Amino acid sequence: MLLTIHVWRQATAEDDGEFVAVSPVEAREDMSILDLLDAVNETLIRQGDDPVSFDDGCREGICGKCGVTVDGVPHGPDKNQASCTQSLRAYRDGDEIFIEPMRAGSFPVKKDLSVDKKALRRVAKEAKFPVALKALGNAGCISCGACVAACPNGSGQLYVGTLLKELPPLAKTPEERNERSSKVLDAAEHEFGPCSLLGDCTEVCPAGLPLENLTAVARENLRRMNPEKYS
Numbered sequence: 001m002l003l004t005i006h007v008w009r010q011a012t013a014e015d016d017g018e019f020v021a022v023s024p025v026e027a028r029e030d031m032s033i034l035d036l037l038d039a040v041n042e043t044l045i046r047q048g049d050d051p052v053s054f055d056d057g058c059r060e061g062i063c064g065k066c067g068v069t070v071d072g073v074p075h076g077p078d079k080n081q082a083s084c085t086q087s088l089r090a091y092r093d094g095d096e097i098f099i100e101p102m103r104a105g106s107f108p109v110k111k112d113l114s115v116d117k118k119a120l121r122r123v124a125k126e127a128k129f130p131v132a133l134k135a136l137g138n139a140g141c142i143s144c145g146a147c148v149a150a151c152p153n154g155s156g157q158l159y160v161g162t163l164l165k166e167l168p169p170l171a172k173t174p175e176e177r178n179e180r181s182s183k184v185l186d187a188a189e190h191e192f193g194p195c196s197l198l199g200d201c202t203e204v205c206p207a208g209l210p211l212e213n214l215t216a217v218a219r220e221n222l223r224r225m226n227p228e229k230y231s
Helices: 033-046 118-125 129-139 146-150 157-166 174-191 200-204 211-225
Strands: 002-009 018-026 096-100 109-111
Touching: 002 033, 018 033, 033 096, 118 129, 118 157, 118 174, 129 157, 146 157, 146 200, 157 174, 157 200, 157 211, 174 211
Parallel strands: 002 096
Antiparallel strands: 002 018
């Protein structure tokens, strides 16, 4: 099928960006969104233009490095699928697709579709990074940031709640648990917005993390405010 791709072009973080139409782009239903971006770049190169920058990684839905917004939805139209595992089965010959970066105040654009997601790492580091990675890995979170981009408030509540849900069993003492949780809560408040309560985050999460993970944020806040009662 032949598609028209409206792709976001932005030279640097300081520049204004805009959608640029690339057409015709030859695609197949079995291609992923990242495969489609490869086809976009092949078209651009043939036309004598610079290729689009985008974040790439394992292309198996595991590393969490990739991620774009497709027609307004982080990752794409298929629920709970990373950009690299999204198929083009929803599209037909002649369709137009809009592809832009993951949009969140905590994810500044670096170039074109590539964004800086260090906010996620800064929050995780407050729990001691190796421990945080183990906690997130136990939950299946790949730290792609789609939950943040899906929230109109730019909340990282699903990511943070998942981290806080898995951290307690990894602490050696109650004091260690409380210290790590408190630091994560403070960092998250600084990096992300408040929870919108809409639940959009769960629909785009490639790991399919459940909405109840958000309650871990409230639980750890209660422990912090009432350490004697929840010790």
